[in-house]
Amino acid sequence: MRMVGLTGGIASGKSTVSRQLQAQGIPVIDADKVAQAVLRKNTWGWRRVVAVFGNGILQENGEVDRAKLGEIVFSDAAKRKQLNRAMEPCIMSGLFYEILKHWILGTSVVVLDVPLLFEAKIDWLTRPIIVVWVDDLTQETRLMARDNSSKEQARNRITSQLPLDVKRARADIVIDNSGSLEQTKVLVNELKKTITAPPSWKELLFSRFGVAAMVIGIISITAARLQ
Template sequence: TVSNIFKAHAIPVVDADLVARDVLKKGTGGWRKVVAAFGEDILLDNGEVDRPKLGQIVFSDPLKRQLLNRLLAPYISSGIFYEVLKLWMKGYKVIVLDAPLLFEAKIDKWTKPIIVVWVDPETQLRRLMARDRTSVEEAKNRINAQMPLDLKQSKADIVIDNTGSLEDLDESFRKVLAQVTKPLTWSEFGLSRQGAFLAFISVLVGVLICRKTL
């Protein structure tokens, strides 16, 4: 929901889950590694990975989940970087990375500020069951596979409480929007497309001046 609100305000969102789907498509490097590790029993008749079946396997076995994460992490990280780079080259100053496993995948160092959308455990379980149409046990396995929300909250720069109504969420979002769209600091400007272009021009001009001097 929060990602959709960002999109509604013309702020692009890179969805890590969609990137993960892409790296598991038939014939990709990620697909080959996963099939080699888990066997062809996880495949559908068309050769694509049966994601619900794979999910049941890894969310009920921590070791297999770690194996899957280790196999796909390089592909997901490079996929996310590529999507962010494309948007950066288009001149977007704010890009949202929607990544449920931001801390677990150790890609939190790429992002600033870190926003955590918080809900109480009961609401989290109920919403997950409704969204994915899973049983209580499956939903709990998925939740337990992630870092606890309270711990994520302690690591966040901004926390959005999503336990209330859509009106409450919209009010919280507007405050967050003001924070993430405020003018860039000098260090942030240096990492922006405009900053990189200015640095390139400065170096180019410096080289031309040196050549003329010589």
């Protein structure tokens, strides 16, 4: 199974590209959705996060107040590190579960939409790596418009990630999403051809190795948790 990495900066257009790929029949695993699931009330992730941040981040119904937690972690690098440390094993397990489902089903190409692919150092698992890029001003403007946020809130979120130009430099393929949606669609059509081209033997071996390494990783995390 070919595992294609899809990443970029906040509001650079990963979900937009992901939707266009899905419309062409390419399966996508969305790490943001996995992260949301592992933060639901009474889950393993919820317990770990509440243990670190306390009940003050909860709504009356016991669910995490995402806006409140976001305000805390996107304006304080140390708190963000604590959140990442608490959630990382849960997100990794969730991603692994989704990958395993596709592997068992015999999916030939799956796209992993992971905003923090480089930051979490899991880029080695995926090939090719696609970075959805936009210029800084477009990123800020789109983020503010989408989240109805202030310039300060948008800058806090943008600077909490590896700079988008650094990600672009590490990409195998760059999708420039600074133009119109129609222009991006044309680029995504070309992208589909590239990622669905028949895999080489080297690629096949790499993917099997990646999945095997993840199995070992998850077993180690689970074993450490049970101790």
